[in-house]
Amino acid sequence: MREKRLIKKLQNPSSKEYNSAILWIEDNWFQDALRVMKSIGVERHLAEEIFWESLTNLYQSVKEKKFEGKGTLKSYLLGICRYKSLDRLKREGKSIISYVAELPVDEYTRKKEDDDIIISEEIVELFYEILNKLDEKCKKVLTLAVQGYSMAKIAKSFKFDRNQSAATLNYRCRNKLREMVESDQFILNKLKKLL
Amino acid sequence: MKYYEKINRYLGKEMSEDEQKEFKEELYNNSDLKLEFLMQKSETLAIEKLAAKDLKNKVREFRNRNAQRRKKLLILFLLLVGLSTLIGALLIITGKPKAEIIESNTSDQNVINSDNSSETPISTDTIIDNQETLENTDEELNPENERKSPPDTQQTKDQPPSHQVVAMNTFLETERSINLKGDDTNTRDKSLSRAYTAYENKLWNNVIEFAEPFRNDSIWSLNALELIGKAAFQDFQFTKAADTFFELVNKEDLLYGDRWEWYLLLSYAAILNERKDDFDQLSNIILGDPDHSYFLKVDKLKNDLNFL
Known part of the structure; x- marks a missing residue:
C-alpha cells in the first residue's frame, strides 16, 4: 500500500x-x-x-x-x-x-x-487497574482527551450539543479517577517513595 | 488537582524552554507538585495503555469480521461454480448441438448485457466470434483501416490459449460493470471525445490513433492512456496493453490506481507464458492488501487460472 x-x-x-x-x-x-x-x-x-x-x-x-x-x-x-x-x-x-x-x-x-522522572511499570499497571473500574463513558472521554482530541470533537462523538458538556465530563472523570487513586493507600505509598 | 493545567502544559510540550526549566526546578523543590506530577503522568500512561488496547481490540474485531465475510463469499462462489458446472453438465447430457449452445450462450449474453448484472463466463468460440464481428464492423465503418491480425493472435486464432480466454472473459466482465464514460462525460476534451466515440463503436485501432496525441497531455494523459490500454487489450495487443497500464500504475493515482493495477494484471494474465513472474508479483501485492478494490476479483482470477 x-x-x-x-x-x-x-x-x-x-x-x-x-x-x-x-x-x-x-x-x-x-x-x-x-x-x-x-x-x-x-x-x-x-x-x-x-x-x-x-x-x-x-x-x-x-x-x-x-x-x-x-x-x-x-x-x-x-x-x-x-x-x-x-x-x-x-x-x-x-x-x-x-x-x-x-x-x-x-x-x-x-x-x-x-x-527524567521515571515511573515504574508496576505503578502504571496499578493505575490501569483503577482506570478499568471507571464506567465506559469515563474511559472513553479520558482516552480521547489524552489522545489530544479537541473538546469540540469529543462533544461530537458523545452527541453533546455543547462543547462545555464534554469538558465537564472530562473534568468529572479525571476527578473520579483521582479520588480512587488517592483512596488507595498502596499506590500512594509507592508514589511517595519516588519523592 | 491545583497544578493540573501547569502539568498538562508540561506533559503536552506546550511550554517554552525557559518555562520548562523553571517547571523542572520547581518540581525538585516542591513535593506537592512532584506528587501531583507523578499522579498525572501515571494516569496519562495508564490511559494511553487503555487507548492502545481499545484500538487493538477494534482492529482484531474488524479482522475477524472480514475473515467471516470472505469465507461467506468463498462459499457463495463455490456454490455458483457448482451450479454452473451442473447446468453445463445437464446441457451436455441432454445432447444439445454445439452450435445451438453457442447461439443460446450469445443470446443469453445479450440479455445479460442489457440487464447489466451477470457474470456468466463467455465461451472461447464466442470470444472469437465477437472479435471477428468487431473487426468486420471496423472494416465497414473505416475502409481505410487496414485489417490485420495482431501478432499475438496470429497463431492462436483457432484456439486461443486458455489463460487468454480467462483474461478476456474477466476483462469483459469488468467492462460491463464500469461505466465507460466515467464521470467526466461533460468535461472531457472535445478532441479526445473522438477516441471515446471510436471506443464506443469498438474501433480499437481508431481509439489508439485518436488517443495517442494525448498521451503526454497535462490534463488528458490519464484518460488517453486508459483508452489506449483498453483498446489494445481488446485488439489482442496484450503486450502494448501491459506497457500502457504499467505506465498508468506508475502514475500512482489515488482514485483509479486500483483499477489500473487490475487491468495491468489482466494484461499479464493474457500473456501469462511470457509474464508469469510479473503476474505473480503484482497479484501478490494486491492480495496483500485486503482493502484493494479488486481484491476478490484477483483472488477469483488466480483461482480460475489455477484450474487450467
Whole structure:
C-alpha cells in the first residue's frame, strides 16, 4: 500500500477505511518493529504491547495531521517503538542491550526523551487497574482527551450539543479517577517513595 | 488537582524552554507538585495503555469480521461454480448441438448485457466470434483501416490459449460493470471525445490513433492512456496493453490506481507464458492488501487460472 494512500485511509472517518489501514500496518510492519525492539532488549510479549501503543500514537498523529511527512510513516512508527521500548525498559529497571543510533530520531522521540522522572511499570499497571473500574463513558472521554482530541470533537462523538458538556465530563472523570487513586493507600505509598 | 493545567502544559510540550526549566526546578523543590506530577503522568500512561488496547481490540474485531465475510463469499462462489458446472453438465447430457449452445450462450449474453448484472463466463468460440464481428464492423465503418491480425493472435486464432480466454472473459466482465464514460462525460476534451466515440463503436485501432496525441497531455494523459490500454487489450495487443497500464500504475493515482493495477494484471494474465513472474508479483501485492478494490476479483482470477 502506498504511503499517500495509507495516510488518506488513516485520516478517513470511516472505520472500515482506517481499520483496514491499521490492519495493513500490523501485517506488514510488525516484524520490522519487533526486530528493532528485540535488538534493544524487549521481550516478545512486551513488544506487541509497545507496538500497539506506538501504532495508537502514529494513528493519532496522522489523524490529527500532526505527522508532517518528516521521513516515512514506517520510520516514524519505528522511532516511536524505539522510544517507548527504551522508556519501558527504564521503567521496569531492565538493561538495554544496545542503543540503536542509526534509527531515525523523530520529533516525537526527541521531545519525550528528556523526561527524567521515571515511573515504574508496576505503578502504571496499578493505575490501569483503577482506570478499568471507571464506567465506559469515563474511559472513553479520558482516552480521547489524552489522545489530544479537541473538546469540540469529543462533544461530537458523545452527541453533546455543547462543547462545555464534554469538558465537564472530562473534568468529572479525571476527578473520579483521582479520588480512587488517592483512596488507595498502596499506590500512594509507592508514589511517595519516588519523592 | 491545583497544578493540573501547569502539568498538562508540561506533559503536552506546550511550554517554552525557559518555562520548562523553571517547571523542572520547581518540581525538585516542591513535593506537592512532584506528587501531583507523578499522579498525572501515571494516569496519562495508564490511559494511553487503555487507548492502545481499545484500538487493538477494534482492529482484531474488524479482522475477524472480514475473515467471516470472505469465507461467506468463498462459499457463495463455490456454490455458483457448482451450479454452473451442473447446468453445463445437464446441457451436455441432454445432447444439445454445439452450435445451438453457442447461439443460446450469445443470446443469453445479450440479455445479460442489457440487464447489466451477470457474470456468466463467455465461451472461447464466442470470444472469437465477437472479435471477428468487431473487426468486420471496423472494416465497414473505416475502409481505410487496414485489417490485420495482431501478432499475438496470429497463431492462436483457432484456439486461443486458455489463460487468454480467462483474461478476456474477466476483462469483459469488468467492462460491463464500469461505466465507460466515467464521470467526466461533460468535461472531457472535445478532441479526445473522438477516441471515446471510436471506443464506443469498438474501433480499437481508431481509439489508439485518436488517443495517442494525448498521451503526454497535462490534463488528458490519464484518460488517453486508459483508452489506449483498453483498446489494445481488446485488439489482442496484450503486450502494448501491459506497457500502457504499467505506465498508468506508475502514475500512482489515488482514485483509479486500483483499477489500473487490475487491468495491468489482466494484461499479464493474457500473456501469462511470457509474464508469469510479473503476474505473480503484482497479484501478490494486491492480495496483500485486503482493502484493494479488486481484491476478490484477483483472488477469483488466480483461482480460475489455477484450474487450467
